[in-house]
Amino acid sequence: MGKATKRTVTIRDVAAAADVAVGTVSRVLNDHQSVTKQVRERVQKTILTLGYQRNAIAQSMRSARTKMVACAIRDFDIPAFASYVKAAEATFRSAGYTFILASTANDKDVELSLLQTFGQRRVDGVMMTMSDETDPDLVNAITHVAMPIVLIDRELVQSVDSVSADHRAGARQATEYLLSLGHRRIALLVGDPKAYPSRSRIEGYTEAHRSFGVPVDPHLIRDRLLSNEATFRETAALLGRSERPTAIYAAGLDTLSGPLRAVRTAGLVVGQDISIVSGNDSDLAELNTPPITALRWDRSEMGRHAAEMLLDRIEHGRQSPPRRIRLPVSLVVRGSCRPA
Amino acid sequence: MGKATKRTVTIRDVAAAADVAVGTVSRVLNDHQSVTKQVRERVQKTILTLGYQRNAIAQSMRSARTKMVACAIRDFDIPAFASYVKAAEATFRSAGYTFILASTANDKDVELSLLQTFGQRRVDGVMMTMSDETDPDLVNAITHVAMPIVLIDRELVQSVDSVSADHRAGARQATEYLLSLGHRRIALLVGDPKAYPSRSRIEGYTEAHRSFGVPVDPHLIRDRLLSNEATFRETAALLGRSERPTAIYAAGLDTLSGPLRAVRTAGLVVGQDISIVSGNDSDLAELNTPPITALRWDRSEMGRHAAEMLLDRIEHGRQSPPRRIRLPVSLVVRGSCRPA
DNA sequence: GAGTGTCAATGAACCGTTTCCAATCGATAA
DNA sequence: TTATCGATTGGAAACGGTTCATTGACACTC
Known part of the structure; x- marks a missing residue:
């Protein structure tokens, strides 16, 4: 008996059950003025009993929002x-x-x-x-x-x-810090320069070198590093070179674990054999032994x-x-x- | 001159411009059969020139999906x-x-x-x-x-x-591993037992003890730890007790950094003064010094x-x-x- | 040439809201 | 008593798609 299909209850069902017009139900739903307290309460009760749930799709359809x-x-x-x-x-x-x-x-x-x-x-x-x-x-x-x-x-x-974020200023700060510690071979690991962060990090890194009068060795700038694996490989390659860098500025997004793994694999110790600055602060940076110096922003x-x-x-x-x-x-x- | 408001182009506009009925445009959009190649192409070209973008809201409205x-x-x-x-x-x-x-x-x-x-x-x-x-x-x-x-x-x-995930089996495995190493005071850090993961971890932990004939000290089970801060505090408290645990099974979600910080703060060394198993594998666990033994699932x-x-x-x-x-x-x- | 069948295309109804205009009602003013 | 006004309420149009019954065109058969 009856329809097997349980239609979802609409504003019209509510209106019928509460014996008002659909417009009135809509006004109750939207807290519009000029609805009698009495009617408002009747409609609200009906909504509860029928378990009516406003349809956001229809709402958007009409309101274009x-x-x-x-x-x-x-x-x-x-x-x-x-x-x-x-x-x-x-x-x-x-x-x-x-x-x-x-x-x-x-x-x-x-x-x-x-x-x-x-x-x-x-x-x-x-x-x-x-x-x-x-x-x-x-x-x-x-x-x-x-x-x-x-x-x-x-x-x-x-x-x-x-x-x-002001990545240029950050990169300059990090690079100058390493330069002021006496490092002259600082590897820069970044992502794709076609996007603002990597582009401005390279700028900051270059500016810092210029202000210290230290020439930039283009071989030390490794870009397009978009994954942990890529960063691992590049770092390993850098560490394998005859004149390996004395410091690494790992500036890419989420590119700290790659260098850490590579350094460990090469049998080196962070903070002794090689210095590292991370371009993104994280739990990993903070809790590493030793804790990693890092750039951060909110x-x-x-x-x-x-x-x-x-x-x-x-x-x-x-x-x-x-x-x-x-x-x-x-x-x-x-x-x-x-x-x- | 003209309307200042730039109406968005609808299926009706497309129909008018291509000189077909709206139903036909709809059938082209939905890759229905029975549309002449000729008409289909005319409609598609019109869609391109007019920059028509199908309205998903209207679509959902009708289709109820x-x-x-x-x-x-x-x-x-x-x-x-x-x-x-x-x-x-x-x-x-x-x-x-x-x-x-x-x-x-x-x-x-x-x-x-x-x-x-x-x-x-x-x-x-x-x-x-x-x-x-x-x-x-x-x-x-x-x-x-x-x-x-x-x-x-x-x-x-x-x-x-x-x-x-089969957290009960995991917890049992982790606990038995620690018990088999001779640990008898194993702290368990978990979240809220009102949810399946923590509940079954406590079960696994308890089962492991039972199978080893080791009594469970309820003081060593710390639950409702839902943040790094809470886990840090509880671990610090545990480490401050007269009979401190010799091992920590940090089973809660994202609760590894808390214990690591607390252990470091207490001046202890992981893997020497105290053993740790993490209930969730992570970069942090893998790259810590020493690397942390951990449970993992896909x-x-x-x-x-x-x-x-x-x-x-x-x-x-x-x-x-x-x-x-x-x-x-x-x-x-x-x-x-x-x-x- | 009438009847039949097939394939394309048309156009209106429908989905569930909101909004706007008209209608109603009660109260107040003239 | 009647006109006026404001506050409520009713009812229909509109939003932009999909779908389905219907129509139109055409080819084929007998």
């Missing part, structure tokens, strides 16, 4: 992203937004396809990076996205908001700023000029560096 | 979650689903409110844990969720699918299995009985334990 925000990161594995994503999600959630998260693997095609997906889903805003700041397709896609966007640690596209702050900028754009800021936030980077000196 | 999946984890900060979330997201994305991620902070109210949000958003499936497997509100919410759900590392709710596999089970439920599995996957846990022996 999804209350969803998308974020693309390079890789979930990278601990450096965790605190920043965490802060962003918390900010969005407390503002009533739902958070979509995806990873790009630093791949242009994935980035483009995610942008398309986000567009089709009509998210209210996007937070992301890009693998290559100079790629015309990516730049074009980023600048023509329909919704507000905040770039993280990218600065070349001038037309959108961005939040980044990643939660980064996520929070990005989220707040985006929310501001979504809810108020129509056409105000793009804003740029750059967070300070500082050097935490520990025990991994000795005078050369 | 959102192609979105939600996942709630305890905290983004916990590296153990990264690889599992990563594998899950990859699986979902390659199946055409979008991934919503939220954190619960292990808080019942957050969990309930997220379930409600996911329900309102009409996601097609949910992947999550729960802070307390015995809480009636949570159990009720989980069992009455409208969409398919997969629980991670939770086994008490029998009516839904679940994926977990977290990517966990994420993949969970995602595949969920996809199966969503796309085929209507009413098949709940499935339960339990992954094996193994002990990786390194250098952090010495005979007592």
Whole structure:
């Protein structure tokens, strides 16, 4: 007897059961004025008894707002992203937004396809990076996205908001620290210079050398190191050279464990045979024996700023000029560096 | 002149421009049969020129499928979650689903409110844990969720699918290893026994003692340790006792750095003055000096299995009985334990 | 040439909200 | 008593897709 299919209960069912018009139920749901206390309570009771659950899809359909925000990161594995994503999600959630998260693997095609997906889903805003700041397709896609966007640690596209860390200053600080300890052969391990962080780290490293009057040996700069494995291999290669570096500045994202493994494999001891500075502070850096001197900046702050900028754009800021936030980077000196 | 508002282009605009009916455009979009090659190409060209972007909201509205999946984890900060979330997201994305991620902070109210949000958003499936497997509100919410759900590392709710690791066997293995080295005062640090992992670790620990005929000292079991700070404090307290433990089994999630800090603060040396087994393998465990003996299981596999089970439920599995996957846990022996 | 079958394409209904205009009602003012 | 006004409520249109019954065109058969 009866229909076997249990239809989900809609606003119309509520209206019928409470003997009011659908418009009235909607007004109750949205806390609009001009609904009698009596009617309001009757509707609310009906909602409870029927177990009505508002359909966010229909709501978005009508209002053209999804209350969803998308974020693309390079890789979930990278601990450096965790605190920043965490802060962003918390900010969005407390503002009533739902958070979509995806990873790009630093791949242009994935980035483009995610942008398309986000567009089709009509998210209210996007937070992301890009693998290559100079790629015309990516730049074009980023600048023509329909919704507000905040770039993280990218600065070349001038037309959108961005939040980044001052990697140039940080790199300069770290390099000058090593130079002042007397090191003259400092290896620099970085990621892809097509993106702002690595690019500006190379700049900072070069500036520091210039200010100390020390020539830069291009062989000591190893870039495009995007994985622990790659960093391990490059470090091992550097350590195998006749004139091996006396210090390593491991500046890439999540590239500390590679060098540590390589140093250990080569039978060397950090802080004695070789000095190390990590470009990203972490538990690993802090708890290593000896603890590793590292650069740090407030990643939660980064996520929070990005989220707040985006929310501001979504809810108020129509056409105000793009804003740029750059967070300070500082050097935490520990025990991994000795005078050369 | 003209309208200032630039309306977004809809399927109707495409239909008008290509001089066909909306239904035809829809069939082109969905790769339906019975569209002339000629018409198909005309429509596709129009889509390109107009820059039409299909509206996923409207699509979901009609089809009652959102192609979105939600996942709630305890905290983004916990590296153990990264690889599992990563594998899950990859699986979902390659199946055409979008991934919503939220954190619960292990808080019942957050969990309930997220379930409600996911329900309102009409996601097609949910992947999550729960802070307390015995809480009636949570159990009720989980069992009455409208969409398919997969629980991670939770086994008490029998009516839904679940994926977990065999923590009891793992704990037993770790404890027996320490007992076989002669340790008789083994501290156990775990999270909240109201959830499956800690509960079964305590079981495994107890079983191991029983099989060795060694009585369990309840003072050595410290539970409800949910943060690095809490674990640090408890370990420090244990190390300060007159009869301090000779070994620590740090079984909680992400609770290795706390004990390591506490041991260092107490002026002790891991592997000499005290033995340590970590309940979760990590870079930190592997790269510590000495490397820490640890339990491990395939977290990517966990994420993949969970995602595949969920996809199966969503796309085929209507009413098949709940499935339960339990992954094996193994002990990786390194250098952090010495005979007592 | 009428009847039949197949394949393409049309166009309207529908999904569940929000919003806006019209209608109703009670109270107050003239 | 009647006109006026503000506060509530009703009801329908609109959002942008998908789907399905229907129509139109064409080829084929007898």
